[in-house]
Amino acid sequence: MATSDVATAGAGAAWCDRCGEPAGVGEHVACRAARELEPPRYCAHCRRRMKVQVLPVGWSAVCVAHGEIRG
């Protein structure tokens, strides 16, 4: 289970966690900027849409295959 945030299109991430497209294709500059004020929506490992709960402080996102991450 992952315990830390997987950076958008960061090292080792296969998929962009904002738009769900391949992390290695394109720069995802707009996605990275948007992620400052958004939680991730796609699992960076498998591209599944995650169940995301935003709380007044922080958020959590769950992928059925790769577990929960928090930010």
Next chain:
Amino acid sequence: MPEILDQARSQVLENGVGLDEAGVLAVLNLPDEHLPAALQLAHDVRMRWCGPEVEVEGIVSLKTGGCPEDCHFCSQSGLFTSPVRSVWLDIPSLVEAAKQTAKTGATEFCIVAAVRGPDARLMKQMREGVAAIKAEVDIQVAASLGMLTQEQVDELVDMGVHRYNHNLETCKSYFPNVVTTHSWEERWETLRMVRESGMEVCCGGILGLGETVEQRAEFAAQLAELDPHEVPLNFLNPRPGTPLGDRPVVEGKDALRAIAAFRLAMPRTILRYAGGREITLGDLGTRDGLLGGINAVIVGNYLTTLGRPATDDLKLLDDLKMPVKALSATL
């Protein structure tokens, strides 16, 4: 000084009578060089008729996503290809969210659900959740659960929900361009029942949906007619996958003009910064709005997007010497 600001000075500042639709439109059309004067006047109106205090609120989504309605700005509609998935918050997490909110000094905690209106499951969750919060946290509970029946209104009053949010979103003439699964009048009917129940009415909307400046003025006049206790003002944050996902964001100066105009239409209402301000106004603009008619903020995160840290907003209020409204003052 433009004539409309002279008129507003005597009518709104001195006599507390809000501008009508034509007056609001004149403010929305003011050239940039008169914007500082409009903001200053709106600030004076707020100080005179509301006072220096700022009401701080936190919000949380009890049921996210999967909504059957088609509000074109909303990432929680189940009818669009938005990446937001349906999820329910459990009661311990709800209470924890209320605690986090209370820690900021907020007096308001609003529980929101992405639904057309509540079903039995949601009402049960609300009853348990509100009771659990009231047992553990010193904060007033508000709710936003879509369109209500009279029985549901009565139940919420019975639970101790003190304020109900139901946004008209935009003016009557533009609404069918934004929502087709229910009508503006249906929303108005819920607001009427809420008002009659004795709960405080919270009703605002979103600017930047494609409405004209004239329709913005129409919206301000319709809100003024409703006379809500609170008006949350959102600026469109275009969400991927929604029909309005490619719309441009509102220009900062237009947002500030709208803040001043809405304040001059509604001198006594709680005018709250809600979603989208971080993108439309940034830090500097946020400050300008608080000195231009805004007297309430949502702190922390929103329902599906993130806000700036509550501490940043609280520091700004401190810098501006605007006290945070205390719980005792609202009870």
